[in-house]
Amino acid sequence: MDWLAAHWRDVLDLAGNHLYLAGVPLVVGLVLAVPLGWAAKRWDRSYLAIITGAGLLYTIPSLALFVVMPLIIGTQILDPINVVVAMSVYTVALLARTVADGLKAVPDHVEQSATAMGYKGVRRLFGVELPLAVPVIAAGLRVAAVSNVSIVTVASVVGVPQLGNLFIDGFNRVIWAELVTGIVATVVLALALDALIVVGSRLLTPWRTAGGGAA
Amino acid sequence: MNILFEWFGDPANWSGADGIGQRLWEHLWYTAVTMLVASAVALPLGLWVGHTGRGRWLVTLANSARAVPTLGLLLAASLWLGPKLPGDFAYTVPSIAVLAILAVPPLLAGAYGGIDSVDGAARDAAYGVGMRGRQVLWQVEVPNALPLMLSGVRSAVLQVVATATIAAIPGLGGLGRFIIDGIALADYGQAGGGALLVAVLAVLLEGILALLQRRLVSPGLTGRAVGGSRNDDDSAGPEESADPTVDLRTSV
Numbered sequence: 001m002d003w004l005a006a007h008w009r010d011v012l013d014l015a016g017n018h019l020y021l022a023g024v025p026l027v028v029g030l031v032l033a034v035p036l037g038w039a040a041k042r043w044d045r046s047y048l049a050i051i052t053g054a055g056l057l058y059t060i061p062s063l064a065l066f067v068v069m070p071l072i073i074g075t076q077i078l079d080p081i082n083v084v085v086a087m088s089v090y091t092v093a094l095l096a097r098t099v100a101d102g103l104k105a106v107p108d109h110v111e112q113s114a115t116a117m118g119y120k121g122v123r124r125l126f127g128v129e130l131p132l133a134v135p136v137i138a139a140g141l142r143v144a145a146v147s148n149v150s151i152v153t154v155a156s157v158v159g160v161p162q163l164g165n166l167f168i169d170g171f172n173r174v175i176w177a178e179l180v181t182g183i184v185a186t187v188v189l190a191l192a193l194d195a196l197i198v199v200g201s202r203l204l205t206p207w208r209t210a211g212g213g214a215a
Numbered sequence: 216m217n218i219l220f221e222w223f224g225d226p227a228n229w230s231g232a233d234g235i236g237q238r239l240w241e242h243l244w245y246t247a248v249t250m251l252v253a254s255a256v257a258l259p260l261g262l263w264v265g266h267t268g269r270g271r272w273l274v275t276l277a278n279s280a281r282a283v284p285t286l287g288l289l290l291a292a293s294l295w296l297g298p299k300l301p302g303d304f305a306y307t308v309p310s311i312a313v314l315a316i317l318a319v320p321p322l323l324a325g326a327y328g329g330i331d332s333v334d335g336a337a338r339d340a341a342y343g344v345g346m347r348g349r350q351v352l353w354q355v356e357v358p359n360a361l362p363l364m365l366s367g368v369r370s371a372v373l374q375v376v377a378t379a380t381i382a383a384i385p386g387l388g389g390l391g392r393f394i395i396d397g398i399a400l401a402d403y404g405q406a407g408g409g410a411l412l413v414a415v416l417a418v419l420l421e422g423i424l425a426l427l428q429r430r431l432v433s434p435g436l437t438g439r440a441v442g443g444s445r446n447d448d449d450s451a452g453p454e455e456s457a458d459p460t461v462d463l464r465t466s467v
Contacts, residue, residue, distance in 0.1 A: 059421045060414045061377030067394055067410035071219070077403055150284045154381055157398060164286055171290040171385065179294065183287035190282040 003177035011166070015185055018162035021083050021155065022148040023193070028084075029091025030141065036092065037099025038125060047100060054093040062086065062151045066158045078159040087152065091144050098140025102133030131204065138201035142194050149190040153182075163189070218404035219411065228408075233392070235412065242389035242416065245379045249311055250372060253318035258364070261326025265360070266352050274327050277320040285378055289313050293385035310382040317378055318371040325367015329360025358433050365428040372424060373417055380413050390416065 004011065040050040069075070069082040106129050114128040130137075153164030166182025169175070202208070222228055229235045264270045292309035300308055333356050341355040357364075383391025393409025396402075429437065 056418060056421070059373055059417045061380050061417055063377075063380050063391065063394055064410035064413040064417075067398070067406050068414065071407055077398075077406075146282050150282065153284045153286045156286075157384060157395065164284070167284070167287045167290045168384070171294055174294065176294070179287065179291055183284060183291065186284045186287060187282050194282075 001177075003175065004181055007178075007181075011163075011181060011185060014161060014163045014165060015189060017160075018149070018152055018164075018186070018189060019193075021080065021152045021160065021162055022087065022145070022189075024084055025087035025091045026141065026145055026148060026193075028088040029095055029144065030137075032088070032092045033095035033099045034130070036096040037103060040096065040100035041103040050100070051097050054096045057089055057093040062090070062154050063157060065089065066155060080155075080160045082158065083152065083155045083160050087148055090151065091148065094144045094147075095137070095140050098137055099133065102136030102140075103129055105136060106132045134201055134204045135208065138197055138204075142197050145193040145197055146190045149186060149193060153186060219407050222402075222404035222408040228405075235393075238388065238390050238392055238409075239412070239416070242376070242379055242391075242413075245307075245311060245314065245382075245387070245389055246372065246375050249314040249318055249375045249379075250368075252311070253315040253322055253371065253375075254368070256315075257319040257322035258326050261323045261364075261367075262330060262352065262357070264323075265327045265330025266348070266356060271327075274323055277323050281320060285313075285317060286381055286384065288317075289378075289382055290385055297385070306386040306388075310379070310385065310387040314375050314378050314382065318375050321367045321370035321374065323367075325364045325370070326360070328367075329363030330356050332363065333359040359436065361432050362428070362436060365424075365431065369421065369424045369428065372420060376413070376417050376420060 036050055036054075040047040065086040066082055067077070069086050070077045070079065073082070073085060075081055110128065110132065111124070114124050119128055152162055153167065155162060156164035156168050163182050163186045166178050166185070170177070170179030170182060227234075231237065260270075260273065264273055289310060292313045293306070296309040296312070297305040299305075330352075337355055337359060338351060341351045346354065379387065379389050380391035380394065383389060383395040390409055390413045393412070394406050397404070397406025397409060
């Protein structure tokens with residue numbers, strides 16, 4: 001506790017960075033996953049291609065992606081943007097499938113009713129199908145959020161500061177308080193993001209019973 | 216890209232105690248040992264939970280442990296156990312212990328989820344023709360649960376491969392060494408080369424395991440044997456539902 005009392009400002013700074021590095025890709029990933037998921041649902045052939053491609057991207061270990069990213073997008077190796085892009089890739093990979101499955105789960109008769117009421121194309125997607133898919137998408141988003149927060153800690157190796165720095169520094173200098181603070185802060189951040197998504201999902205789906213929540 | 220070609224092109228990087236061959240071998244060896252240990256614990260446990268319906272909290276507990284950052288766990292274990300162990304064990308034992316712990320949730324979820332999702336009618340029919348609990352488990356539940364169980368195994372293997380890379384930070388061998396040492400020495404050819412090797416290894420393993428899964432799963436489940444007579448409507452085919460890989464995997 002003494003360590004934390006002396007360093008809480010640094011911890012907060014790192015947590016802020018961490019939130020940025022894990023959170024921005026979550027938003028970017030979701031925005032990109034919606035059209036991909038929609039395409040996967042719309043055309044059966046693209047479903048397999050998109051799901052397989054996403055699965056392969058998700059297979060690449062994070063440390064490898066962080067290191068290879070600058071070679072692909074032409075940035076400096078220590079640039080935080082590498083981490084943001086890499087995390088966005090993971091998020092898209094995870095969510096494209098979720099969005100597709102969520103949209104597929106919208107019952108046919110609902111889509112047909114919407115069409116009959118004059119909902120077409122993009123308006124039907126955003127007005128009817130996506131809102132109904134929110135619980136499924138939120139479940140995927142929760143997985144992505146928790147895993148993003150954990151993966152981002154590895155970015156310390158490529159010189160991008162966030163809560164993972166506390167583990168590495170605590171390990172190198174044998175300061176247990178620092179190492180444990182890092183782990184606890186990371187878990188707290190992950191759970192906070194998770195809770196935020198649960199609340200957001202409930203607010204977006206007021207028609208669901210209060211006890212149901214996002215599965 | 217040139218620095219990559221240079222690194223891969225240098226024969227000195229391929230042989231010896233810290234060459235690509237040796238590091239690749241180490242990486243596969245850690246992965247195999249970890250999977251053996253983790254499977255020995257998680258698969259029987261998952262089958263038991265699924266078959267008896269008892270102890271479901273174990274699965275929930277294992278899943279919620281995923282929020283714990285892998286790197287933090289690795290470093291904490293190394294800092295704690297490392298000084299107590301002699302020689303190379305100081306690096307291998309804590310890392311492999313953590314790798315095994317992290318492989319448990321996907322294995323457990325796959326085994327439990329597989330058994331749990333077996334059609335109740337199939338189970339009832341098995342009891343109805345006079346099978347005992349053990350027979351139902353091995354002759355009906357396990358074959359039906361295989362797609363999900365193997366998805367769990369795939370997720371676990373990929374995760375172990377990825378995490379073993381990170382375990383190079385507290386000093387484990389394997390392909391991660393190239394990345395960590397390369398960055399430490401500002402030798403980005405080495406770091407990038409190592410990263411590429413890890414990525415290729417992961418994708419190759421995923422492909423091999425996917426093929427293996429196709430061969431092991433009963434044709435009656437995948438619909439391969441039935442030829443053209445499958446239901447041709449838009450209901451999700453068994454092949455689709457048999458592959459929920461993404462959700463089982465943890466973060467690394």
